[in-house]
Amino acid sequence: MDPTVLVAPGLLEVAGGSGVELVYMLAALLFILGLKRLSGVKTARSGNALASLGMLLAIAATMVLLWGSVALWIVVLGVLVGGGVGGWLAKKVPMTAMPELVAFFNGMGGGASMFVALAEIVHAVRGEGSIADQTAPDFAIAAALSVLIGAVTLSGSLVAYGKLSGKFDRSRIGPLGLKAANIALMVLCLLLCWYAGFGAEGGGSITFAYLALTVFALVLGISFVTPIGGADMPVVISLLNSYSGIAASATGFVLQNNLLIIAGSLVGASGLILTRIMCKAMNRSLLNVLFSGYAQSGSSGDDEGYTRVKSTTAEELAPVLDAAQSVIFVPGYGLAVAQAQHKVRELADLLEQRGCQVRYAIHPVAGRMPGHMNVLLAEADVPYEQLFELERINGDFKNTDVAVVIGANDVCNPAASDPQSAIAGMPVLHVWEAQTVVVVKRSLSAGYAGIKNELFQMDNSLMLFADAKKAVEDTIAELKEL
Amino acid sequence: MIAAVLAQSPEPAGSMPFVVIGLWILLLAVFVGFEVITKVPPTLHTPLMSGANAISGITLIGALYCAGHDYPGFAKFLGFVAIVVATVNVVGGFLVTDRMLGMFGSRKPRGGAKG
Numbered sequence: 001m002d003p004t005v006l007v008a009p010g011l012l013e014v015a016g017g018s019g020v021e022l023v024y025m026l027a028a029l030l031f032i033l034g035l036k037r038l039s040g041v042k043t044a045r046s047g048n049a050l051a052s053l054g055m056l057l058a059i060a061a062t063m064v065l066l067w068g069s070v071a072l073w074i075v076v077l078g079v080l081v082g083g084g085v086g087g088w089l090a091k092k093v094p095m096t097a098m099p100e101l102v103a104f105f106n107g108m109g110g111g112a113s114m115f116v117a118l119a120e121i122v123h124a125v126r127g128e129g130s131i132a133d134q135t136a137p138d139f140a141i142a143a144a145l146s147v148l149i150g151a152v153t154l155s156g157s158l159v160a161y162g163k164l165s166g167k168f169d170r171s172r173i174g175p176l177g178l179k180a181a182n183i184a185l186m187v188l189c190l191l192l193c194w195y196a197g198f199g200a201e202g203g204g205s206i207t208f209a210y211l212a213l214t215v216f217a218l219v220l221g222i223s224f225v226t227p228i229g230g231a232d233m234p235v236v237i238s239l240l241n242s243y244s245g246i247a248a249s250a251t252g253f254v255l256q257n258n259l260l261i262i263a264g265s266l267v268g269a270s271g272l273i274l275t276r277i278m279c280k281a282m283n284r285s286l287l288n289v290l291f292s293g294y295a296q297s298g299s300s301g302d303d304e305g306y307t308r309v310k311s312t313t314a315e316e317l318a319p320v321l322d323a324a325q326s327v328i329f330v331p332g333y334g335l336a337v338a339q340a341q342h343k344v345r346e347l348a349d350l351l352e353q354r355g356c357q358v359r360y361a362i363h364p365v366a367g368r369m370p371g372h373m374n375v376l377l378a379e380a381d382v383p384y385e386q387l388f389e390l391e392r393i394n395g396d397f398k399n400t401d402v403a404v405v406i407g408a409n410d411v412c413n414p415a416a417s418d419p420q421s422a423i424a425g426m427p428v429l430h431v432w433e434a435q436t437v438v439v440v441k442r443s444l445s446a447g448y449a450g451i452k453n454e455l456f457q458m459d460n461s462l463m464l465f466a467d468a469k470k471a472v473e474d475t476i477a478e479l480k481e482l
Numbered sequence: 483m484i485a486a487v488l489a490q491s492p493e494p495a496g497s498m499p500f501v502v503i504g505l506w507i508l509l510l511a512v513f514v515g516f517e518v519i520t521k522v523p524p525t526l527h528t529p530l531m532s533g534a535n536a537i538s539g540i541t542l543i544g545a546l547y548c549a550g551h552d553y554p555g556f557a558k559f560l561g562f563v564a565i566v567v568a569t570v571n572v573v574g575g576f577l578v579t580d581r582m583l584g585m586f587g588s589r590k591p592r593g594g595a596k597g
Contacts, residue, residue, distance in 0.1 A: 031537050032514055038530050039521040045583040048533050052576040055540065062543040066550065074549040074562045082569025089570075090577035095585075101578060102532045108571040112541040115564035119548035122557035138501040241531050244538040249508060255544045256500045262511040263540040269515025270534040274527060364524060371527030378585040389524050 023061035024259040030054030031263055035270070041384055058259055095379040096339050099369040100164035103157050103237055106244050110153020113247035114214065117146035120254050121210050125203045132198050140197030142253035147210060148189055148217045150247040155221030157240050163229055164368055176223040179291050185220040192216060228290065231333075231410060231448035233368045235278045235289045242271020274370045281364035281390075283416075283425040306444055306452070312462040314474030317438060320462075321347075321475065322482050324401035326357040328393065330429055331373045332366050334407015334441065338468035341380040344406065347476050348382070359386050361393045361403075361429050363411035394430050403434035405455075407468045409447030414454050423449050437461045440471045529582045536575025542568035 030050050037047025063075070086105070093101045121143050124135050132140040162168030175181045196209035228236050245267025252260030279286050321327065329344060348358040360382065366373045374387060388396075397403060405412055408429075415421040416428040431437050432455055443465060444456060455461055464471050522530050545568050548561025 028511075032518060035515075035518045035530075035534070035537075036521075038526055038533065039518075039523065041523075041525060041586050044526055044529060044586065045580065048529070048576060048579045048583055051533060051537055052580075055537070055542075055572055055576070058540065058543050059546070062546050066546055069551055070546065070549040071551060071558065074558060075546060075565060078545075078549075078562050078565030079569050082566040082571075083573040085566075086570035086572070086574030087577055090574045090581060093578075095582075098528060098532075098578075098582070101574075102528070102535065105532065105571050105575050105578070106535050106538075108567040108574075109535055109538040109541065112539065112545060112564045112568035112571060115560045115567065116541055116544040116548060119545075119553065119557040119560035119564060122560065123548070123553045138499070142501075237531070241535055241538075244535060248538045248541050251541050251544050253501060253504050255547065256504070257544065258504070258507055260540055260544060261504050261507050263537050265508050265511035266515040266518075267534045267538040269512050270519045270530060273516065273519050274531065277524075277527075362524070369528060370531060371524060371529070374525045375528045375582055375585070378582070381585075384525055384586060387525060 020061045020065045021258075023057055024257075027054040027058040027061075028259055028262045030057070031266060035266060095375060096336055097165065098375055099233070099237065099367070099372060100161045102369060103160040103164055103240070106237070106240050107154050107157030107161065109244040110150045110157060110240070110247050112150070113244070113251045114147050114150030114154055114217075116251050117143045117150060117254050118210065118214065121147075122207065125206050127203050128201070130198050130201050131196070131206050137197070139254060141193070142250050144193035144197050144210070144213060146247060146250035146254050147213055148193055149243055149250060151214055151217035152221040152224065153240055153243040153247055155218040156225040156236075156243070157221075159222055159225040160233065160236055160240060163225070164233060169229065171227045171229065173222070173226060176219065177227040178223075181223050182220070182291070185216060185223055189213060189216050189220055224290070229448075231282075231365060231368075232289050234365050234370050234372070235275060235282075235286070237369045238271050238274035238278055239286070240271075242268050242275060245269070245271055278365055278370060281427060283423070283427065306457050308457040309444065310457075310462055312438070312464050314464070314466075314471060314478050317462070317464060317475050318478035318482055320436060320438070321351060321356075321402060321404075322354065322479060324351070324356055326400045327351055327359075327402045327404060328397065328400050328431075328434065329358070329360045330366075330403060330405045330408050330412055330431055331360065331362070331377070332406065332408020332411060333368060333372075334468050336367055336372065336376055336407070338407065338470075340406065340467075340469035340472050341376045341382075343469055343472040343476065345377070345380040345382050347472050347479070348386075350476060350479055359388055359393065359396075361390065361397075361431075362387055363390055363408070363427075363429055366408055366411050390427055390429060397430045397433040400434040401436065403431040403437045405431055405437065405439045405441075406472070407440065409441070409453055410449045410451075412453075412455060413447070413449075413451070414458075415451060422451050431455065432458050432460065435460065438464055440464045440466065440468050442467060526583075526586070529579050529586070532575055532582065533579040536572055536579060539568050539572035539575060542572055 031054050034047040034051030037043040126134050192213040196213050200206045200209040245264045249261050249264030362373050412429045412431045416423050416426045545564035
């Protein structure tokens with residue numbers, strides 16, 4: 001009956017036959033220690049290794065426990081296919097595509113929770129009575145939530161993947177994306193959660209109810225992420241990250257497995273913290289981000305025209321930088337799009353050789369996911385000691401000779417101090433306090449918030465209209481000739 | 483504290499149903515998560531996301547159960563899909579996090595020399 005005893009009697013006999021439980025406990029400990037080591041750049045890599053060791057132990061212990069009672073070929077084939085795809089993507093995808101890759105992996109995590117919950121339902125379902133009668137009300141609720149949150153995470157993350165990789169940029173699909181559609185779908189899904197668990201009786205209708213829940217939850221995920229775009233993506237990715245953890249926790253209740261609950265809670269908490277940080281960095285509430293983009297309030301177009309813009313060239317910029325004692329680079333999404341991080345590093349090296357102090361000011365929502373700019377600059381070997389958060393560097397702009405804004409807009413818009421503005425109260429980088437501000441940008445077009453940026457026509461501002469990479473390249477060439 | 487709660491859990495015959503114990507664990511783990519993760523610097527937020535994401539692939543161990551002999555064919559199929567997507571999440575997540583963190587740690591002499 002229990003073939004596991006034949007395989008590893010030692011392990012399973014420990015602690016009154018709950019040896020596996022002890023290994024799970026060790027895995028939970030390793031997850032926590034791993035996350036703890038992420039608090040420092042030097043220890044972070046070992047932290048990730050600890051967490052993956054915890055995962056490996058948990059999987060190994062589970063296989064020992066299930067040895068003989070599972071169809072091994074399913075497990076082996078599944079792990080080979082999944083591991084191959086995951087490993088290949090992790091190795092091959094360029095660093096600039098990290099936001100969409102993280103979104104994709106996130107979706108896979110949510111999907112796993114959904115599929116496991118569905119499999120458990122199919123396994124548990126019998127002929128008569130509701131599933132809550134056949135199993136327990138806890139199971140019915142946990143399974144429904146697991147399917148709901150997992151499905152929303154799956155489809156939502158895939159839409160986010162599409163948006164981040166530029167393959168999908170619609171803000172609506174028919175009625176999907178409208179606030180009313182989101183609310184209606186949410187209510188419908190919650191009703192289906194109840195119906196699937198307590199209303200539906202008999203194998204057929206229970207299965208049907210859970211399938212309907214799956215379908216509508218998938219649609220809800222699509223509808224919920226579709227209207228969100230651009231600079232709001234960091235919030236959505238963080239939130240979906242949190243959902244994937246919550247879904248795993250819910251699956252833990254389905255399987256009565258403590259490790260899933262713990263690991264899921266850690267991830268859920270992590271995602272929520274990031275979501276809060278991202279919202280704060282835009283001075284907006286989560287509901288505001290989710291249900292009303294900037295678009296409506298922003299495009300009022302009261303004063304689109306810029307009248308006093310001073311345009312410059314790489315040739316003129318080189319001597320300005322040459323004379324500077326201190327330079328702060330302010331990277332934004334445009335830097336990521338142009339993949340200009342290596343060139344910026346090269347320019348920074350040149351300036352440092354001339355005795356100039358170089359620093360980077362990183363706004364929390366610069367880019368498309370939390371920490372996006374840091375990863376790109378790390379790829380270009382920029383020492384992380386030179387990267388400064390908004391609060392730590394904002395007071396220093398006034399003592400800085402040149403601030404170079406590369407592909408950023410809203411994060412350094414002085415309009416944030418105007419209570420009438422769409423971005424009122426958003427913490428912004430005070431680049432205009434520097435002696436000279438150079439803004440490298442392709443055009444005067446508005447940023448994601450859809451509002452005018454007075455920075456572009458300030459007395460100490462110079463606009464360099466070009467692709468970020470090209471502009472920096474040209475500046476390097478000019479600087480070398482000086 | 484978590485350990486103490488965990489130690490009781492394998493005894494479903496106890497007076498507390500699993501869902502109550504599970505909620506206790508959830509509560510405490512969320513607190514641990516908040517405490518640990520608020521200390522992660524913004525520089526590492528992307529690796530934090532992808533690393534945490536890989537941890538959420540823990541559902542893989544749940545997926546393994548679904549390949550059980552006593553599961554109906556359709557459940558086994560769902561279990562197989564779950565194993566595939568969870569493994570993509572786990573393997574891809576940990577590897578890509580390692581790749582990112584490798585870039586963060588790789589050099590410092592140049593920055594250090596600048597002071």
